[in-house]
Amino acid sequence: MAVLPILRFEDKIVETVEKNPVVVIIGETGSGKSTQLSQILHRRGYTRSGAIAITQPRRVAAVSLSRRVALEVGVQLGEEVGYAIRFEDRTSAKTCIKYLTDGVLLRESLSNPELNQYSVIILDEVHERSLNSDIILGLMKRLVKIRSSNLRVLITSATLDGVKVSKFFSGCPVMNIPGKLFPVEKLYSSERPKCYIESSLRTALDIHSREPPGDILIFMTGKDDIDKMVSKLEEKIQNLDEGSCMDAQVLSLHGSLPPEMQVRVFSPAHPNCRRIIVATNIAETSLTVDGVVYVIDTGYVKQRQYNPSTGMYSLDVVQISRVQADQRAGRAGRTRPGKCYRLYPSKVYHEEFLDATVPEIQRSSLAGSVLYLKSLNLPDIDILNFDFLDPPSRESLADALRQLYLIDAIDEDGMITHVGRTMAELPLEPSLSRTLIEANELGCLSQALTVVAMLSAEITHLSIHSIKDKKRKQPLKLPSGSYWGDHIHLLRIYENWDCADYDPAWCTEHNLQVRNMKFSRDVRKQLSQIMQKISKGPVDIQSSVRQKKGEQEYRSLRKALCRGFGNQLAERMLHHNGFRTLGYRSQLVQVHPSSMLETNEDGRLPDYVVYHELISTSRPFMRNVCAVDISWVAPILKKLEKMDIHKLSGGLESEKIEQAEHKQLQLHNLEESGSGRGDSMESRIQAARERYLARKANK
Secondary structure (H helix, E strand, O other), X not given: OOOOHHHHHHHHHHHHHHHOOEEEEEEOOOOOHHHHHHHHHHXXXXXXXXXXXXXXXXXXXXXXXXXXXXXXXXXXXXXOEEEEEOOEEEOOOOOOEEEEXXXXXXXXXXXXXXXXXXXXXXXXXXXXXXHHHHHHHHHHHHHHHHOOOOOEEEEEEOOOOHHHHHHHOOOOOEEXXXXXXXXXXXXXXXXXXXXXXXXXXXXXHHHHHHOOOOEEEEEOXXXXXXXXXXXXXXXXXXXXXXXXXXXXXXXXXXXXXXXXXXXXXXXXXXXXXEEEEEEOHHHOXXXXXXXXXXXXXXXXXXXXXXXXXXXXXXXXXXXOOHHHHHHHHHHXXXXXXXXXXXXXXXHHHHHOOOOOOOOHHHOOOOHHHHHHHHHOOOOOOOHHHOOOOOOOOHHHHHHHHHHHHHOOOEOOOOOEOHHHHHHHOOOOOHHHHHHHHHHHHHOOHHHHHHHHHHHHOOOOOOOOHHHHXXXXXXXXXXXXXXXXXXXXXXXXXXXXXXXXXXOHHHHHHOOOOHHHHHHHHHHHHHHHHHHHHHHOOOOOOOOOOOOOOOXXXXXXXXHHHHHHHOOOEEEEOOOXXXXXXXXXXXXXXXXXXXXXXXXXXXXXXOOEXXXXXXXXXXXXXXXXXXXXOHHHHHHHHHHHHHOOHXXXXXOOHHHHHHHHHHHHHHHHHHHHHHOOOOOHXXXXXXXXXXXXXXXXXXX
């Protein structure tokens, strides 16, 4: 195997790391930074005083990189080299090189804020600017001041603005490691195609028929596009004249791919066979697929956006940035000179693409991140003024504080509550954590665990929409959520699978993905174990309500869901089935067509529902809705009346305002005392004092 470029800089890297608590390493594509940095520091003795943590923004990358390093080191995965992702931990007491998602590192810091188990923390692929990695950057800035003598932090990327990060970390050194790239010819389209899937298909077939051997990598926006493209490619390739070109193997690559399917992408092609890999942007930098010579770049990426003023998510197909385009092109030059077919004109690249991708922290809901920061219990953390590399909008932070306050995670002074601290211990979004805690109080934890596990496994109603398929000769016999909504529907599905002894054939028969259902069972078991520790008592891991019917058995569960999602309430409008959101937002929305929410015997939808999320597609829709009673929500709505965002932030702004008012009162008193107005002075002072106290009481 050829020597990777980073190995030629080993001595220089170690020397720089020894002298500086923080080092930024810009390692170009093919430099070997993701697999070799941890091994270099391991060889140089850094694991004698603690493990080396290497964070990744994506689960697939954490798993695949740890496998690669374990193979190179010559150890079994899970021993000296391992990985940890949400709901899966392949490490042991021997593990000294640990690949983990940035979210897992954040969770570990809750129980050990100084992360003393690590001697080195490597933040890899930071240029992707994931939400969690930006939070970690702010925390590392604090941590290196506390552990400057026994902690080293390395921030690595292929395209990061090193000067910007260096300035953030008080001028830390920046090292540039060249990559191992061959020249890549960039071929632009004369115009944007009307359909990038069809254009990609034509381009791939043209390359396969005319170009010399070499794998093809096609960038698509998401799993749906990938599935369509793979299907079309396989059909077209089968119809090619035999002997007209070499064989081809079509593979997909995306974040939700099962591990056994991921491995196929990293295996070399068979002799006289070209691999055509259809991938999301996960293949830009997180994962390297050897053998790629041709890249087809559609110029698009699917991006999740959150609007804090409406509380609404949208999943939009947007143009990539120039940094992303360059990364995609670079994938064609790993093994020999390659070609990148850009399905857009040169003018679009130079004039329309942004320089870099918008950081996730500036387009996401921040409730989970703010809960994490609050749970650190650091007195000097002011959420609205926290030190971010690229600060999110004040509106986004205020929205997160408001959400946490309404579900009891923080009190009106911004202090984390006992409930909030318990929520932070669960690897879930705040609304789901709050639901489990409330369910435990109401005696319906077993059912709530099932619902949360099904939602966490992303078993959505789109994947089981064929239940309503009228073309089937024999309709599928799955229970509905009836008048109570989607969460009860998910619970009933799991209970039926439970009664079938978790038979995979039952899932196949009912058009449910076996892998996702099994994952939901594993998640449920893990959440049960966590809740046992939190509750300090026995928790039923198995489903405890099988084949029961009636409103009462689900009432407590719906009440718990209302407690968790009470800030996401919608009221049915009169005369039609539209809904409007209540609380601190108000807009017309509808229940998503995939919902199993049904009308009652009078043909009416519920008067009130809570929803898991608002999404904007063709119009605003609520996904995963649950019917609730307004009496359950009334206490939450009352909390809105005494909400002060500055106090919720935990900063000193409210105190400063009060101090300024108090100072103004004192000056007023002095002016009054010097005016010689005699008997009226005391009454004027008293009136001023009452105005001050009244303002303070209204906060």
